[in-house]
Amino acid sequence: MNAIILIVDDEKPTRDGLRLALDERFEVYVASDLREARQVLKSEPVDVLLTDLRLGPDSGMDLLDEALTLAKPPVCIMMTAYGSVDTAVEAMRRGAWHFVTKPLNLEEVELLVSRAARGRELESENRRLTTENYALQKKAEIRNAGLDRIIGKSPAIIKIGEMVTQIAPTRATVLIEGESGTGKELVAHALHDLSGRPADKMVIVNCAALSPQLLESELFGHEKGAFTNAHQRRIGRFEQADGGTLFLDEVGEIDAATQVKLLRALSERTIERVGSNEPIKVDVRVVAATNRNLREMAAMGRFREDLFFRLNVVTVQMPPLRDRAEDIILLANSFLREFAKENGRSLKPLSDGALNLLRLYSWPGNVRELRTAIEHGVVMSNEETIEERHLPSFLGLRAPTGTTEPGNPPSDAEKDLAPGGEFNLHDIEMATIRSALRYTDGNRTKAADLLGISRRTLQRKLKEISSPKGAN
Incomplete structure (x- = not known):
C-alpha cells in the first residue's frame, strides 16, 4: 500500500507541481488552507504532511501543532521562503521532521518525502513487532505461571505438565482424579491459565460443601420465589463463569437430580435457573476433580454413566505424594519461600x-499436609534452621513399612502400627486421624483440611472409631 501524502499550500502552481512530482509513487491529497487540511487529516491516515508555513490568513505552524496531536501523527515537512528560516527552525523545535526552502527543487522534495515515508513505514513495523513481542512475552509469562503451579521433577509430574500444556487451549472437559490433597485444584488453575480464557473468569465450586438444593442453586442460579428465602434472582456459577472455566471440586458428591442438570449443561451448553424454564446459553469450559473412583461408582449405579463419560473426555491422574518422593523436598522448599x-x-x-x-x-494428606507441616515449621522456628522439633508432632507417624532406618529402633508410632495379629490399614487411618485432631486441638474442620478430606468424611470416620470393633 502506497504512503498517503498531504500537500498544503495556498498557491495552486506549487500544489500542482508537487502533486505531479509525487503522484506516481504515493497517494497524494492536496489542500489550499487550514480547513481543507483538517478535513483530510480527519478522514485519511496521512503518513507525510508537506505544508507551507504561510497559508494566506492561516498559519502552517497551527496545522503542525494539530497534526502532532493525532493518535498516529504524520511525519511533518515544512516549506518556507528564504526569509522565514528562523520560523522553520522553530517548527523543527516543535516537532517538524525537516524543512525545505522555496523555490522548491522537486527532485530534492521527492527524495525527502520518500525518506519520510520509509521512516514512517519502519516506525509502524517496529510498533507492530513491539506489540507482537509483548503479546508473546505475556503469553510465555502466563504459560510459565500456569506450569509453575505444578511443582516437581518426578516422571509423573513432568508428564502431567506436558498434558496440561497440550489440552489447556482446547474446550475439552477434563476430569482430574487423585487422593485428597494431591494438588488437583492447582492443575485446574494451570489449565485455566494456559487456556487463553480471561484470567478472572475461573469459578470454583466445592460440590461436597453444599446440600443438594443449595448446590443446584449455586451452579445454575435461581429466580425470585423459586423456593423459600429466594427473595431475589441469583446468578449461578455457570453464568458467572461464562467465557471462562468452571472448576467442580469433589464432583463425585453431586446428587442424582443435579447430575441430570449438569449433564444437560455439558451436552447442550445451556442451563436453566431454578424456578425457570428459559434456557440460557453459556460458554464454559468445565474441569472436574474427584478423590473417588467415578467409573466404579457409575458401574454400581451411584453416578450417572453418561455424565461420567461427558466429564471424562480427558483424564489427569494426580499421583499421591508417597509415589513421588523425589518431589517432597522441592515442594517443601517452595512452601518455605511462600510462608x-x-x-x-x-x-x-x-x-x-x-x-x-x-x-x-x-503423607496420607499428600501435598496439602506437607504444606501445613512447612507452615508450622516456619512459624515455630526462632533459630537459623528449621529442626525436627519445629515440625508437627504427627510426622512421627511414619509409613508403616520399610521406613525405619537400619540399626535404629522403631518409633513408638511405628511399634503401634507394626504388623501383628490386629494389624490393618483401618488402624493406621484411625491413628492418623487421632493425631490430626490432637494437632488441631480437636478442631474437626482444621483436622479435615489437614488430612485433605471433607468435614463430612471426617465425621463419618469418627463414627467408625466410636463403633465397636468389627462392626464394619
Whole structure:
C-alpha cells in the first residue's frame, strides 16, 4: 500500500507541481488552507504532511501543532521562503521532521518525502513487532505461571505438565482424579491459565460443601420465589463463569437430580435457573476433580454413566505424594519461600534431620499436609534452621513399612502400627486421624483440611472409631 501524502499550500502552481512530482509513487491529497487540511487529516491516515508555513490568513505552524496531536501523527515537512528560516527552525523545535526552502527543487522534495515515508513505514513495523513481542512475552509469562503451579521433577509430574500444556487451549472437559490433597485444584488453575480464557473468569465450586438444593442453586442460579428465602434472582456459577472455566471440586458428591442438570449443561451448553424454564446459553469450559473412583461408582449405579463419560473426555491422574518422593523436598522448599514471605520471616533451610523426617513420613494428606507441616515449621522456628522439633508432632507417624532406618529402633508410632495379629490399614487411618485432631486441638474442620478430606468424611470416620470393633 502506497504512503498517503498531504500537500498544503495556498498557491495552486506549487500544489500542482508537487502533486505531479509525487503522484506516481504515493497517494497524494492536496489542500489550499487550514480547513481543507483538517478535513483530510480527519478522514485519511496521512503518513507525510508537506505544508507551507504561510497559508494566506492561516498559519502552517497551527496545522503542525494539530497534526502532532493525532493518535498516529504524520511525519511533518515544512516549506518556507528564504526569509522565514528562523520560523522553520522553530517548527523543527516543535516537532517538524525537516524543512525545505522555496523555490522548491522537486527532485530534492521527492527524495525527502520518500525518506519520510520509509521512516514512517519502519516506525509502524517496529510498533507492530513491539506489540507482537509483548503479546508473546505475556503469553510465555502466563504459560510459565500456569506450569509453575505444578511443582516437581518426578516422571509423573513432568508428564502431567506436558498434558496440561497440550489440552489447556482446547474446550475439552477434563476430569482430574487423585487422593485428597494431591494438588488437583492447582492443575485446574494451570489449565485455566494456559487456556487463553480471561484470567478472572475461573469459578470454583466445592460440590461436597453444599446440600443438594443449595448446590443446584449455586451452579445454575435461581429466580425470585423459586423456593423459600429466594427473595431475589441469583446468578449461578455457570453464568458467572461464562467465557471462562468452571472448576467442580469433589464432583463425585453431586446428587442424582443435579447430575441430570449438569449433564444437560455439558451436552447442550445451556442451563436453566431454578424456578425457570428459559434456557440460557453459556460458554464454559468445565474441569472436574474427584478423590473417588467415578467409573466404579457409575458401574454400581451411584453416578450417572453418561455424565461420567461427558466429564471424562480427558483424564489427569494426580499421583499421591508417597509415589513421588523425589518431589517432597522441592515442594517443601517452595512452601518455605511462600510462608517466609507471608509471615515476614527470613528464609531458613530445613536441617538434615527435618529433611529426613519429611522423606520418611508417608503423607496420607499428600501435598496439602506437607504444606501445613512447612507452615508450622516456619512459624515455630526462632533459630537459623528449621529442626525436627519445629515440625508437627504427627510426622512421627511414619509409613508403616520399610521406613525405619537400619540399626535404629522403631518409633513408638511405628511399634503401634507394626504388623501383628490386629494389624490393618483401618488402624493406621484411625491413628492418623487421632493425631490430626490432637494437632488441631480437636478442631474437626482444621483436622479435615489437614488430612485433605471433607468435614463430612471426617465425621463419618469418627463414627467408625466410636463403633465397636468389627462392626464394619
